Amino acid sequence: MANKRSKKRNLLTLDADLTELAYQLHVNASRLRETATHINIPAAFRMQLLRRVQSDMNLAKSLGLELSIPEVEVFSNKDSTEKAAESLGLFD
Known part of the structure:
Protein backbone atom coordinates (compact mmCIF):
# COMPACT_ATOMS: atom_id res chain seq x y z
CA MET A 1 0.00 0.00 0.00
CA ALA A 2 1.36 3.42 -0.97
CA ASN A 3 2.17 5.91 1.75
CA LYS A 4 -0.09 8.90 1.73
CA ARG A 5 0.92 12.32 2.87
CA SER A 6 -2.61 13.47 3.67
CA LYS A 7 -6.21 13.04 2.55
CA LYS A 8 -5.63 15.46 -0.34
CA ARG A 9 -2.27 14.32 -1.68
CA ASN A 10 -0.44 11.08 -2.23
CA LEU A 11 3.31 10.90 -2.74
CA LEU A 12 2.99 10.97 -6.55
CA THR A 13 1.26 14.36 -6.67
CA LEU A 14 3.55 17.07 -8.00
CA ASP A 15 3.79 20.59 -6.62
CA ALA A 16 2.99 21.87 -10.12
CA ASP A 17 -0.31 19.96 -10.07
CA LEU A 18 -1.27 21.44 -6.71
CA THR A 19 -0.29 24.91 -7.89
CA GLU A 20 -2.37 24.56 -11.04
CA LEU A 21 -5.36 23.41 -9.00
CA ALA A 22 -5.00 26.32 -6.56
CA TYR A 23 -4.73 28.77 -9.46
CA GLN A 24 -7.86 27.39 -11.12
CA LEU A 25 -9.76 27.57 -7.83
CA HIS A 26 -8.82 31.26 -7.49
CA VAL A 27 -9.74 32.00 -11.12
CA ASN A 28 -13.11 30.28 -10.74
CA ALA A 29 -13.80 32.00 -7.42
CA SER A 30 -13.04 35.46 -8.78
CA ARG A 31 -15.16 34.89 -11.90
CA LEU A 32 -18.08 33.56 -9.84
CA ARG A 33 -17.82 36.47 -7.38
CA GLU A 34 -17.80 38.97 -10.23
CA THR A 35 -20.80 37.37 -11.91
CA ALA A 36 -22.81 36.92 -8.70
CA THR A 37 -22.42 40.56 -7.75
CA HIS A 38 -23.24 41.99 -11.19
CA ILE A 39 -26.34 40.05 -12.17
CA GLU A 73 0.48 31.68 2.66
CA VAL A 74 1.70 30.62 -0.79
CA PHE A 75 -1.84 30.28 -2.22
CA SER A 76 -3.49 32.94 -0.06
CA ASN A 77 -4.64 34.99 -3.07
CA LYS A 78 -4.61 34.87 -6.85
CA ASP A 79 -1.48 37.03 -7.22
CA SER A 80 0.67 34.94 -4.91
CA THR A 81 -0.62 31.79 -6.62
CA GLU A 82 0.35 33.25 -10.02
CA LYS A 83 3.87 33.96 -8.71
CA ALA A 84 4.18 30.37 -7.48
CA ALA A 85 2.92 29.08 -10.84
CA GLU A 86 5.39 31.24 -12.74
CA SER A 87 8.27 30.00 -10.59
CA LEU A 88 7.28 26.41 -11.44
CA GLY A 89 6.99 27.26 -15.15
CA LEU A 90 3.26 26.57 -15.50
CA PHE A 91 2.64 29.56 -17.79
CA ASP A 92 5.41 28.72 -20.27
Whole structure:
Protein backbone atom coordinates (compact mmCIF):
# COMPACT_ATOMS: atom_id res chain seq x y z
CA MET A 1 0.00 0.00 0.00
CA ALA A 2 1.36 3.42 -0.97
CA ASN A 3 2.17 5.91 1.75
CA LYS A 4 -0.09 8.90 1.73
CA ARG A 5 0.92 12.32 2.87
CA SER A 6 -2.61 13.47 3.67
CA LYS A 7 -6.21 13.04 2.55
CA LYS A 8 -5.63 15.46 -0.34
CA ARG A 9 -2.27 14.32 -1.68
CA ASN A 10 -0.44 11.08 -2.23
CA LEU A 11 3.31 10.90 -2.74
CA LEU A 12 2.99 10.97 -6.55
CA THR A 13 1.26 14.36 -6.67
CA LEU A 14 3.55 17.07 -8.00
CA ASP A 15 3.79 20.59 -6.62
CA ALA A 16 2.99 21.87 -10.12
CA ASP A 17 -0.31 19.96 -10.07
CA LEU A 18 -1.27 21.44 -6.71
CA THR A 19 -0.29 24.91 -7.89
CA GLU A 20 -2.37 24.56 -11.04
CA LEU A 21 -5.36 23.41 -9.00
CA ALA A 22 -5.00 26.32 -6.56
CA TYR A 23 -4.73 28.77 -9.46
CA GLN A 24 -7.86 27.39 -11.12
CA LEU A 25 -9.76 27.57 -7.83
CA HIS A 26 -8.82 31.26 -7.49
CA VAL A 27 -9.74 32.00 -11.12
CA ASN A 28 -13.11 30.28 -10.74
CA ALA A 29 -13.80 32.00 -7.42
CA SER A 30 -13.04 35.46 -8.78
CA ARG A 31 -15.16 34.89 -11.90
CA LEU A 32 -18.08 33.56 -9.84
CA ARG A 33 -17.82 36.47 -7.38
CA GLU A 34 -17.80 38.97 -10.23
CA THR A 35 -20.80 37.37 -11.91
CA ALA A 36 -22.81 36.92 -8.70
CA THR A 37 -22.42 40.56 -7.75
CA HIS A 38 -23.24 41.99 -11.19
CA ILE A 39 -26.34 40.05 -12.17
CA ASN A 40 -29.83 40.42 -10.76
CA ILE A 41 -30.51 37.32 -8.65
CA PRO A 42 -32.27 36.83 -5.31
CA ALA A 43 -30.13 37.77 -2.32
CA ALA A 44 -30.36 34.30 -0.79
CA PHE A 45 -28.97 32.71 -3.94
CA ARG A 46 -26.26 35.37 -4.17
CA MET A 47 -25.19 34.61 -0.60
CA GLN A 48 -25.07 30.90 -1.39
CA LEU A 49 -22.80 31.59 -4.38
CA LEU A 50 -20.55 33.87 -2.33
CA ARG A 51 -20.20 31.16 0.34
CA ARG A 52 -19.06 28.81 -2.42
CA VAL A 53 -16.52 31.43 -3.53
CA GLN A 54 -15.15 31.63 0.01
CA SER A 55 -15.03 27.84 0.23
CA ASP A 56 -13.03 27.59 -3.02
CA MET A 57 -10.58 30.22 -1.81
CA ASN A 58 -10.11 28.42 1.50
CA LEU A 59 -9.54 25.15 -0.33
CA ALA A 60 -6.89 26.79 -2.51
CA LYS A 61 -5.17 28.18 0.62
CA SER A 62 -5.16 24.77 2.27
CA LEU A 63 -3.32 23.27 -0.72
CA GLY A 64 -0.25 25.24 0.34
CA LEU A 65 0.16 22.85 3.27
CA GLU A 66 0.30 19.90 0.86
CA LEU A 67 3.39 21.09 -1.03
CA SER A 68 6.70 19.24 -0.67
CA ILE A 69 7.84 22.12 1.53
CA PRO A 70 4.60 23.28 3.18
CA GLU A 71 3.93 27.01 2.95
CA VAL A 72 0.88 28.46 4.65
CA GLU A 73 0.48 31.68 2.66
CA VAL A 74 1.70 30.62 -0.79
CA PHE A 75 -1.84 30.28 -2.22
CA SER A 76 -3.49 32.94 -0.06
CA ASN A 77 -4.64 34.99 -3.07
CA LYS A 78 -4.61 34.87 -6.85
CA ASP A 79 -1.48 37.03 -7.22
CA SER A 80 0.67 34.94 -4.91
CA THR A 81 -0.62 31.79 -6.62
CA GLU A 82 0.35 33.25 -10.02
CA LYS A 83 3.87 33.96 -8.71
CA ALA A 84 4.18 30.37 -7.48
CA ALA A 85 2.92 29.08 -10.84
CA GLU A 86 5.39 31.24 -12.74
CA SER A 87 8.27 30.00 -10.59
CA LEU A 88 7.28 26.41 -11.44
CA GLY A 89 6.99 27.26 -15.15
CA LEU A 90 3.26 26.57 -15.50
CA PHE A 91 2.64 29.56 -17.79
CA ASP A 92 5.41 28.72 -20.27
